[in-house]
Amino acid sequence: MSLNPRVKKTWLGRWPGRAAALAAAALVAACGGGDGGPLTCSASDEKIWLREYMDDWYFWYKVSPSPNPDGYLSVDSYFNALLYQGGLADFPKADEWSYMVSQEAFDRTYGDGRTLGYGVMVAGLEVAGHPDWPLYIRYIEPGSPAALAGLQRGDRIMAVNGKSASQIISDNNYADLSPADTGDMVTIDIRNADGDSRVQLTATIYDLEPVPNSRVFSTPDGRKMGYVQVKDMIDQALSPFDTVFGQFKAAGVQDVIIDLRYNGGGLISVANKISSFPNGAATSGNVFASLLYNDKRSGHNESFRFQSYANATGLSRVYVLTGPRTCSASEQVINGLRPYVTVVTIGDSTCGKPVGFLPQADGCGAVVNAVNFETVNSQNQGRYFDGFDATCAVAEDFSQPQGSATDPLIIAAEDLADGFACPTLAVAAKSKLLGLRKPADRPQWVEAGERRGMIGK
CATH class of the missing domain: 3.90.226.10 (2-enoyl-CoA Hydratase; Chain A, domain 1)
Incomplete structure (x- = not known):
């Protein structure tokens, strides 16, 4: 089993689908069969390939589980079952960083410098466990639908798609701020110095501004x-x-x-x-x-x-x-x-x-980002x-x-x-603006709407 020969770059990043994602990355081209990916894109072949790949390249291959793939219905659930569960003195934490992502999304950011989204990033991590605290916008991405609509850092989120901010905080669920496709819509109720207002945003693909x-x-x-x-x-x-x-x-x-x-x-x-x-x-x-x-x-x-x-x-x-x-x-x-x-x-x-990744295309439209190195x-x-x-x-x-x-x-x-x-x-x-806490005491999730950055694509 060998790594895709077109892997060129390593990276460290984070993805919203998992709580954290250290990544070492490359813009990889999809390829099917042989060493570059599964023989076919059937779920059974993909799971077999994943087990072989992880045994060869995964940083913790010696101490991670290697269950029979037949017991798992989806490729994603089997991938999660292969991850290191923690316990070593030098590496006490379980692997909460490895993830799989679509080739399209990965290439969009790390190739084109673009992203799909609304552009609203909130201070959810700071208020985790405190539904009585206000939920603020902490960052608006330049050029995004949110920026064009006039939303700003410091605006207070009152509700998203009719769900109150307190409920969102209680549920630790910010998924409505992370669209799946262009054209998806979200309605946000805002409070600021000008009063209360309602804004409807439509998801688009826009250019990132990495030095804003x-x-x-x-x-x-x-x-x-x-x-x-x-x-x-x-x-x-x-x-x-x-x-x-x-x-x-x-x-x-x-x-x-x-x-x-x-x-x-x-x-x-x-x-x-x-x-x-x-x-x-x-x-x-x-x-x-x-x-x-x-x-x-x-x-x-x-x-x-x-x-x-x-x-x-x-x-x-x-x-x-x-x-x-x-x-x-x-x-x-x-x-x-x-x-x-x-x-x-x-x-x-x-x-x-x-720790980080060398992303590997599976040839079936996904990129595997499993921890490969420290x-x-x-x-x-x-x-x-x-x-x-x-x-x-x-x-x-x-x-x-x-x-x-x-x-x-x-x-x-x-x-x-x-x-x-x-x-x-x-x-x-x-108490109201920032919970200064060690990483171990922070909730192990990232509010949706964050991509690349912590968020590595």
């Missing part, structure tokens, strides 16, 4: 800072990110803030290149991350090295804004940089996903299943524009850059 926000500003003490948000670790992020750092360099910034609070991962190659900009001189040519496969596939172990870019700065410190959706390739930015520069994380603990930095540091704690814990305020002068995470970065202590986390803000 950047600016240069001065701290109260006069330090010049550069801020850039990276939403998606896809190839389309590289050109705008380079442009932004060119602006930073021309402005003579003394500190850089990279906002990864809503970035659930993606291509390792993109995380590698983004990490090469803060301090090109200190990092260029050195190991960014190494991928370590199972003993059958250790010949595929590889390292990614920091690149050299004309617009790279020479900073010895970088501020990274983090939260429970900072996953996978985004966490790898933190882990890869920390042997070389001071990484100051601001916000909440990250999600804790130090990732470590140049000092062999990895296995951060509890995530990275925030250096400075700060609650989000969804009523404030992300990355603005009134964003509490930006204010904290300014204070730290000016030599002050981390601001004290207000109890009221913590």
